[in-house]
Amino acid sequence: MAGIEVTALHKRYPDGTVAVEHVDLSIGDGELFVMLGPSGCGKTTTLRAIAGLERQTTGDIRIGDTLVNDLPPAERDIAMVFQFYALYPHLRTRDNLAFPLRAEGLPKAEVRERVDEAARLMRLGPLLDRRPNRLSGGEQQRVALARALVRRPRAFLMDEPLTNLDAELRADMRTEIKHLQGELGTTMVYVTHDQVEAMSLGHRIAILNKGRVEQIGTPLEVYDRPASLFCAAFIGSPPMNLIEVEVADGKLRGQSGLVLTPPPGLPRDRRLVAGVRPEALEVTEPGAERSVPARVVSAEWLGDEIIYVVDHGGQRDVRVRMPSTVRFAADAPVGLRHTGGPPPVYDVSTEELVA
């Protein structure tokens, strides 16, 4: 087991496209580290560079204490799980699992022992004698995970391993992967574009955009204090409401007069935007204390909650998360007020967190 250090990674392809602009990562030993971002943000390229499947243009990668820049993938002592499983189609499950071990030249008895152990961990017993074309997507992905396990690598690299599974199976596999990683304590780097996956799995999350790291933090940090406007708009469903605000007499005030709790250390003379989570707002009866007059534009009933889209006279409509017991009709006149603590505030021009 080992941590992974990525320093000033830059990847530019021969045809001129830059996949990774500048990435620094410090992944701890035994950590489940998630790289999250929209497609084309450089997360997969970064992962493939760590695996050795791509050679970075500049920058260093260390696994444990070893500088692995010039090592071929096989000598980096890592295992990777792919989105398309990549099980060898002509081999039975048993041989697919044994394949990397045989390639390493381990003695037969040990190969068998390790295959049995991985099969037991991933509950593959009945599938051992089938070929990949006779396995369902979920089964194939479990075999792919087991094939990563048998090698007892220093780190697991996961490239969107659950994307091709249906929603229910995905939730199950998510739990399974988290449990497995906890039990084995092996460092895992997990790439996904699904924020739910990232939030529920990661010890820490790195949010990437346009080949750069926007923020690294625990799921809670990332959710509560997104480091940039991009992160604020990316994390959360629905995402944060971005409300233009100004500072006046020690208060943070939106254009509509909506009063927010001001965070300390706000800069003056700059255009500011506050990121307000939908659950930090409240739809009230019109004229309630500290509320501004507003109007319900639409309401989405989600069963356990309702997302109200509310026009409060600001530049954009805001989304408010309310318990499903509180009901307002569409178009009804209502009040809107802020109930949470101080929201993160961003500079409009730099798009960065200022307070």
Place this chain on the structure above:
Amino acid sequence: MAVSVDEAVSTGPARDHTPSARRLGGRGRSVLEVALLTVLAVVMLFPVLWMIETSIKENRDVYAIPAKFFGFKVTLDHFKDVFAASGGGRSALSVSFLNSIVVAGVSTALATVLGVPAAWAYSRFSVKAKKDQLFFILSTRFMPPVVVVIPIFLMYRQVGLIDNKLGLILIYTAFNVPFTIWMMKGFVDEVPAEYEDAAMLDGYTRLQAFWKFTLPLLLPGIAATAVFALIFSWNEFVFAIFLTSSDSVRTAPPAIAGLIGGTTVDWGLVAAASVVFALPVLVFAYLVRKHLVAGVTLGAVRR
């Protein structure tokens, strides 16, 4: 086949008619269709049939007026003449068949060996101006062979490749490589690159990964591509007749054409030689017909 297709089509719009009218209209249409198809089939197949008949007729039946479709005496003498010279030993025709096999076989093998790895590289790697390169490769097939045959002839005369099997092999390979690259790229695109990634993580080099995992999955595609290349080389006439002259080098197409044009034409021999010439490609294409269809619809047409 044609009838069933017709029925499937005619049931839709004919729903408003009475049942009898529909049946009549349907039957009328299908009769017409079958008749047209039969005429077409006869027109298309008659030359082939006539060639086969002529190849097994005695000379006196070949020239009989009125022509004999049935009831002639079957003989295999013409086929014997194709392979054996009249004075004993091998005939010039049989040598030309051997040349055809060598030239078509070697040029197809070369085109496959060069084209498949190139297709793999174009499919897998990021290459500068990839689209332009691929278009350039394709553009070499734009012009008909006749256009380049004179420059090629002059160049070959300089380097001594005129009347040389190697010369034909090289020119056929040059024509088949672009085709192989384009068709195989479609097949390679279909094989997930993750197989190679996984194999590389398991300790193989990139080339070993290609060889051990991607190549076996490409075999049907390679078979289809090779058959197309083989058919091109086997049937090629223009270069063969311009670039070769002696019996020992000449391939079958110009050799068979050379049988016609003397004072008398031995039509039986021409027909028998043509049958022998057509047979291998027909058999080969029949054997790999499934892959051929897959190759046309899946490999070459995509993107």
